[in-house]
């Protein structure tokens with residue numbers, strides 16, 4: 001890889017703007033809330049691990065962790081569900097923020113990474129090839145590279161599915177109306193009832209929700225790995241994007257490709 | 260749950276007046292065989308069976324808003340009037356005067372030693388179960404009385420007769436069960452006297468005589484493969500499919516009782532060799548589903564009573580179940596819910612948690628996935644239901660519960676997920692994928708390290724003249 005670049009002679013390092021403040025806020029909100037969702041969600045699915053400790057159940061291996069005394073003081077499941085729903089709200093807002101910015105961001109909308117389609121698909125393959133040969137690094141500029149763009153889009157589809165299945169489970173406890181009026185459960189029914197048909201009843205929906213959680217966990221590890229990999233191999237500071245909004249580029253970018 | 264029928268109410272007042280004036284049906288109408296009342300198409304408008312053709316044209320089920328879950332109607336007096344006149348006309352039809360009416364109940368209950376007081380308590384229970392205001396309690400009593408005289412056909416298809424058993428064989432029957440025992444059953448294989456050809460003749464006769472008026476209750480799934488030959492019934496060997504279709508065609512109201520009749524239940528469990536389906540799949544008429552295994556007698560009687568009261572089906576949810584009974588999950592009204600929220604779970608049958616009646620979530624309770632009113636109206640002489648007895652819910656009022664709610668005694672996350680070729684729980688599958696991805700990432704990382712070192716070495720060997728290439732680049736970085 002280094003030798004591939006070396007042919008270009010002395011590369012000059014350019015600063016490229018990649019993430020606006022709003023995008024960075026969305027990124028870290030998503031990060032925090034998803035970690036929260038995974039922890040609370042796993043507890044909801046499998047509450048064996050931590051008990052609201054009553055003396056009789058102190059044999060739980062981790063009973064010391066959340067030892068909160070009497071039943072009325074514990075309410076661990078309540079808190080887990082409460083935080084799961086709070087995280088869900090953050091995810092919803094972030095998701096729709098992302099969706100809006102993917103099209104209407106004035107600086108770096110995501111759709112630019114897909115157009116023109118043929119070229120970008122080609123570039124995606126080049127990037128994949130680069131991952132496995134370490135040679136011929138494709139240029140990275142102002143917009144996300146197509147491979148990342150596609151993977152991030154896929155990830156957001158997972159989030160959308162998670163929202164649909166999650167809200168279907170959520171609306172299950174409503175009986176026709178709510179504190180804010182009947183429109184709220186009605187809207188959730190309209191938006192998410194299809195999951196019942198697709199995944200086979202509420203149990204299927206729950207299992208799907210759980211399974212997608214695993215896909216998201218896999219995505220997180222892949223994502224962090226590949227960003228670190230890039231930072232080490234390209235020496236362009238990719239990891240800095242969600243912190244400062246900038247990365248460097250050695251690719252002699254033309255004017256319209258950089259900032 | 261879902262939106263009520265928001266129908267336009269203009270001009271409804273007039274229509275109703277008409278109904279009131281010439282009560283629901285006069286005897287002449289019923290007897291006059293020449294002009295067939297209630298032809299099939301009209302029956303499809305699913306409701307009032309007690310009326311002739313012309314009546315059917317005028318009454319439509321949007322005539323007044325009947326929505327017990329939120330508010331009865333815009334004009335409560337009007338509803339009471341309609342219900343009263345409806346009941347009066349039915350009483351006129353089924354009884355010979357007030358004395359007969361009074362005696363009927365005494366007879367029914369004295370046979371089972373239920374006191375008048377118990378009966379009144381029960382009407383109060385049923386009224387509130389139906390989510391009706393107390394002013395309906397006496398009307399519920401009248402409707403229950405009428406119910407015992409309404410023609411009634413009970414069909415058994417592929418099933419275990421569990422619903423029949425549950426209704427007929429209780430040690431101390433509640434009024435609900437008594438009423439079911441005393442409805443004027445014209446055809447019910449398990450209790451009728453005639454047998455063989457006679458029995459079938461009786462059924463055909465009822466269908467003809469009470470065309471469009473009789474209540475049809477079906478229990479059990481209907482096999483459809485091989486033209487339904489997996490189930491043949493009676494001396495003539497007719498298939499269940501034929502019988503249900505023929506009987507449903509002219510029924511006044513059709514009720515599928517139990518999970519099998521509603522959604523196919525256990526006969527329809529995967530891989531469903533007989534192609535069993537629920538009743539609503541074989542008829543295009545409206546079917547009221549009362550699922551559960553067995554269905555709760557209160558729900559069946561309540562639905563019948565509501566039908567008698569207003570002459571039409573109660574509001575149904577998207578799975579065809581009456582909303583008054585099936586609008587809440589067991590989990591929402593479970594008396595163990597506090598322990599669920601507190602994170603106190605039974606971990607093993609018979610452990611201290613079980614003795615303290617902790618939540619059964621981890622023992623496979625499917626209460627969070629199941630809509631029914633077991634936790635409210637209860638079973639067994641209205642005194643118990645699965646969680647009270649110490650076992651989790653198995654989700655028997657949901658479609659395909661045998662496939663979707665199993666394993667019954669393990670939490671949902673231990674269920675196998677349905678991906679062709681894969682038999683694993685979501686967690687097993689997820690962990691496996693995660694492991695595979697981890698191995699892939701690790702392999703890629705090692706590969707990258709090795710390859711990079713090799714490349715660097717090659718660099719050094721090949722380009723000895725500018726071997727400081729890398730270094731100078733790093734310096735470049737620093738200076739920038």
Ligand code: HEM
Pocket residue numbers: 018023027030031032034035110144145148152155220223224227238239240241242
């Ligand atoms: C739950 C964890 C995380 C999720 C779900 C996540 C998700 C995402 C998404 C969706 C993007 C694309 C942003 C966009 O299109 O606007 C992104 C970009 C990025 N993330 Fe994360 N992220 C997570 C954690 C992290 C962490 C822990 C780091 C690094 C320490 C990181 C570093 C980056 C970088 C460097 C980019 C920019 C990639 C580029 O523009 O080429 N992420 N992340």
Ligand code: HEM
Pocket residue numbers: 034037038040041042044045046081084085087088089091092159162163165166167169170206207209210212213216627671672
């Ligand atoms: C990244 C996002 C999310 C993750 C990783 C996640 C994870 C999980 C997990 C693992 C469970 C347990 C499933 C089981 O019982 O087997 C769960 C339950 C649940 N989740 Fe999520 N979830 C996410 C987003 C959401 C969203 C957006 C909602 C929307 C309201 C939501 C609502 C729920 C509900 C209602 C439950 C069931 C709680 C209960 O049974 O009391 N989740 N989640």
Ligand code: SF4
Pocket residue numbers: 589590591593594595596597599617618619620624625626627646651652
């Ligand atoms: S026993 Fe079942 S229905 Fe009752 S609270 Fe626990 S999970 Fe819910």
